[in-house]
Amino acid sequence: MKSIWGGSREDQNDAGSDRASARNSPNTEISSAPPDEHTRLLPNRVESATYLSPDDPAVSPYNLWSIRITRHFTILFTLITFAWWAIILVSTFVTPPGFYTRGSVFFPFGYASVTLANLLFTLLFFVVPSKAMRIASLIISGLLLVDAVVLISVRQTRYEEGWVGITSVLWAFIVAIWTLVTDRLVEWGKYEEEERLTGRAETRRTLGEWVAVLISTISMVILAVAVFLMTCTLFLRALDAGLAAPGKLYWVDGYKYRLHVYCHGNHTDRTGSKLPTVLLEGGEGPVEDGLWDLADNSIKNGSISRYCFVDRPGFAWSDTAPSPLSAGMAIEAINEALARAGEDGPWVLMSAGIGTIYSRIFSSRHGRNVRGLLLIDPLHEELLNDVGYASRGFTLWLRGIISPLGLDRVPGALFKSRSKEDRVWGRSAYQTGKNIFAKLQENLVADTLSKRDVASSRAIQPQDVPLTLISSGAHIREDSEWEEKQRDLSGLTHNLQHWDIVNDAPHQVWATLEGRELIEKRVRQLVHKEKEKE
Structure with a gap:
């Protein structure tokens, strides 16, 4: 009889017996190599007699230290962005020293809100990567790059937004690239762990995962539309900058x-x-x-x-x-x-x-x-x-x-x-x-x-x-x-x-x-x- 996770039961038993004999042999040297991407939280299941079920909680990209570090950095970026968002919110009512803009604080606040939402969506759907989310992130990154170029290259918008607005849009662009790379890295980590611990990469999704993919896709599409509208408004501002003052x-x-x-x-x-x-x-x-x-x-x-x-x-x-x-x-x-x-x-x-x-x-x-x-x-x-x-x-x-x-x-x-x-x-x-x-x-x-x-x-x-x-x-x-x-x-x-x-x-x-x-x-x-x- 064949196992759905790999090989026949007889083949898996023979392989397990061979590995057990090898471990008991006095001539076999026990390796003490330093931990790497395949020896983190769990023993190497490739050396085990059986594979894990894909639904086992141990089958997780969090087993990889690179994925855990990426998530920690994402949390750090979220905290930094929230602090920046809060400062700009306060400056709407009382301008803190050094945070004055000659236009209005609403554009920097808008970019800070986009950045914070992007990071929160990434953390919320961290272990459910999807192609749709990466496409939306790519579109957002492109639009934010255009915004940064327009804002910096047009003298009036650069003057009105000052360093606060420029920093906000550049940070939004950097974070958009980060979330795009993060989603791709998590997808790789998920594939890696499923193949190692279950014998093959899982192609199916649970109902909960499909719901998460749907919500994340809708959220990112809304975010992309918002950034697109901000880009259109920025183009109008750049156009209006050509109207000379009569005095x-x-x-x-x-x-x-x-x-x-x-x-x-x-x-x-x-x-x-x-x-x-x-x-x-x-x-x-x-x-x-x-x-x-x-x-x-x-x-x-x-x-x-x-x-x-x-x-x-x-x-x-x-x-x-x-x-x-x-x-x-x-x-x-x-x-x-x-x-x-x-x-x-x-x-x-x-x-x-x-x-x-x-x-x-x-x-x-x-x-x-x-x-x-x-x-x-x-x-x-x-x-x-x-x-x-x-x-x-x-x-x-x-x-x-x-x-x-x-x-x-x-x-x-x-x-x-x-x-x-x-x-x-x-x-x-x-x-x-x-x-x-x-x-x-x-x-x-x-x-x-x-x-x-x-x-x-x-x-x-x-x-x-x-x-x-x-x-x-x-x-x-x-x-x-x-x-x-x-x-x-x-x-x-x-x-x-x-x-x-x-x-x-x-x-x-x-x-x-x-x-x-x-x-x-x-x-x-x-x-x-x-x-x-x-």
């Missing part, structure tokens, strides 16, 4: 990051009289998305002669700032950027929405150089809790975590013809990691540090500064508290010029023709106040 970038805060400053027009009007410069501050979006076009039109029709704006940290072309960043800290950076650009006013401040918080702080700190305040549907400091509530912060953080996948930007570029301008400062700018990170920073300190900054600014605001308030009628009708707070802000100084309510205008008052014309009229009156009074 100049100036270093601030001890040369940590740069802010974009743009000025247009002349210091004097057509008669040669020097007029104040209108300093614009955007609301929930950058100045470029709305107020920029309005200011350009105001110069063309003679309402104003010159305007400037500084993109807040993380908006449009400006870098992000280290966390935490309060409104007062942002204003100090904006003031420094203006000083480096040689712009010293005098100013008429025009801002909208939450941007009015920043303008008010600027006005209180530079009041003697401010000739007027134009607040468009302003946010009251007591409503900053609507900006800083916890669930909004969590939503922003979650959006930031998935932003490297480009789930909105990639389809927008492919199917909706979104342009570079749309993504940098236009209608798709809110989808970028920088913008999301800036709003998350704003959320984290809105009801604490920023609220304190604007409260103190109200106490020291010069009371003779001319003030004009333009409110959204639609917003007031929807929210009675908003009307109450608008009324309170009308008393911000003792020199209220006008308080206008544009009936059909939304929060972005300039979106309607009536609102746009009224804003241009009121800013003209503030700029030309010596010449035109009602």
Whole structure:
């Protein structure tokens, strides 16, 4: 009768008798060779009378010291990656020394998450190697290599991500290669031990092994898709880097990051009289998305002669700032950027929405150089809790975590013809990691540090500064508290010029023709106040 594990029973018995006789012979020398790959945890079964069953727990690639060492190194790499992942996670809220990135932390965090997931999958399915998993690992390795090349070769992405982003993508690539080699090595070890201990390599799998192969394959395919989407988003970022800023970038805060400053027009009007410069501050979006076009039109029709704006940290072309960043800290950076650009006013401040918080702080700190305040549907400091509530912060953080996948930007570029301008400062700018990170920073300190900054600014605001308030009628009708707070802000100084309510205008008052014309009229009156009074 034949044994299913090798040879006939009679042949195996004869072979066992011969080996036993050889061991009992006085002329046989007993070898004491040092242990090697075939003498680890178990005696050499080739010298045994029978083979083990393939289902025997002793038939394991862990018998090989090379496999055990590989697993120990994989565990070590997992611990290192987890520590790196945790540091980057913390830097989303408070920037540790040396871990600041001028873009956003979401891309490095994304690569760290991919690396950690790759290692965890490898450990979880360590003794169940599969060809599908190796193919997925090979694809991931290739994509990560492309990411590393793009990130390092494009100056803007290299500048924004810094050493943290470069290290994250290179480490992700190295680990992907490691997991690919590990899976192949375990397959070899499994084949080696099965052949040695059972007489042949096992080709069948148990139900549990098939389930493990299925789960590992699905997991690695999902990971490969995620890396592919990150690669597409990185290509979009590299493409957007070709869009030149209309102004100049100036270093601030001890040369940590740069802010974009743009000025247009002349210091004097057509008669040669020097007029104040209108300093614009955007609301929930950058100045470029709305107020920029309005200011350009105001110069063309003679309402104003010159305007400037500084993109807040993380908006449009400006870098992000280290966390935490309060409104007062942002204003100090904006003031420094203006000083480096040689712009010293005098100013008429025009801002909208939450941007009015920043303008008010600027006005209180530079009041003697401010000739007027134009607040468009302003946010009251007591409503900053609507900006800083916890669930909004969590939503922003979650959006930031998935932003490297480009789930909105990639389809927008492919199917909706979104342009570079749309993504940098236009209608798709809110989808970028920088913008999301800036709003998350704003959320984290809105009801604490920023609220304190604007409260103190109200106490020291010069009371003779001319003030004009333009409110959204639609917003007031929807929210009675908003009307109450608008009324309170009308008393911000003792020199209220006008308080206008544009009936059909939304929060972005300039979106309607009536609102746009009224804003241009009121800013003209503030700029030309010596010449035109009602």
